Amino acid sequence: MAQVERIGVSLDKKLLSMFDKLIAAKGYQSRSEAIRDMIREQLSTERLSNPKAEAVAVVGLVYDHHSTKLMAKLTDLQHSHLLQTICSTHVHLDEHDCLEVIVLRGAVGEINRMAENIVSQKGVKLGRVNFVAADAL
Numbered sequence: 001m002a003q004v005e006r007i008g009v010s011l012d013k014k015l016l017s018m019f020d021k022l023i024a025a026k027g028y029q030s031r032s033e034a035i036r037d038m039i040r041e042q043l044s045t046e047r048l049s050n051p052k053a054e055a056v057a058v059v060g061l062v063y064d065h066h067s068t069k070l071m072a073k074l075t076d077l078q079h080s081h082l083l084q085t086i087c088s089t090h091v092h093l094d095e096h097d098c099l100e101v102i103v104l105r106g107a108v109g110e111i112n113r114m115a116e117n118i119v120s121q122k123g124v125k126l127g128r129v130n131f132v133a134a135d136a137l
Contacts, residue, residue, distance in 0.1 A: 009035070019031070019034075022034075043133075044132065044133040047133040047135070048108055048131050048133055050108065051107065051108050051109030051112070052107050052108070052109065053107065053108050053133065053134075054105075054106070054107060054108075054133070054134035054135065055105070055106070055107070055108045055111060055131050055132060055133055055134050056086070056103065056104070056105050056131070056132050056134055057103070057104045057105075057111045057115060057129055057130060057131045057132070058101060058102070058103055058104075058129070058130045059100075059101070059102040059103075059104060059115045059118055059119070059127065059128070059129050060099065060100070060101050060126075060127065060128045060129075060130075061074075061099065061100045061101075061102070061118065061119065061124050061126070061127045062093070062097055062098070062099055062124070062125045062126040062127075063097070063098055063100065063121075063123050063124045063125055064096050064097060064098075064123050064125065065092075065096065065097070065098045066096060067122065067123025068122075068123070070121055070122065070123040070124070073121055074100060074102075074118065074121065077114065077117060077118055078102065084104045084105060084106040084110065084111065084114060085102065085103070085104055086103040086104065086105050087102075087103050088100060088101065088102040088103070089101045097125070102118065105134065108131065111129075111131070112129070115127075115129040
């Protein structure tokens with residue numbers, strides 16, 4: 001582990017009590033680890049606000065596999081952006097619906113454009129994009 005420095009934080013009792021309940025509910029072993037995670041999350045959010053920042057994103061889709069040519073369109077979109085597509089996984093949910101999980105890497109702005117193009121395809125019932133800064137702390 002990198003060199004660790006100790007700091008002090010002053011909180012009023014009510015805020016500390018609420019924080020302790022939150023971290024207990026989430027399963028943290030210590031306040032320090034919870035605070036580190038909160039700082040990492042905030043720094044990642046700040047980095048991801050820059051459209052040129054490098055990131056990894058997971059695009060999750062639920063779609064009707066009977067939708068005309070949708071699977072071919074999704075495959076074509078991934079192949080046309082091959083450097084951004086790391087992998088994809090296809091899961092059959094029932095006789096009509098499939099779940100597709102696509103992992104993309106690149107600049108936030110480029111990933112957003114590709115993800116919006118994927119999610120907006122006719123036949124996609126639900127789509128969600130989750131980002132992680134590529135230079136995670």
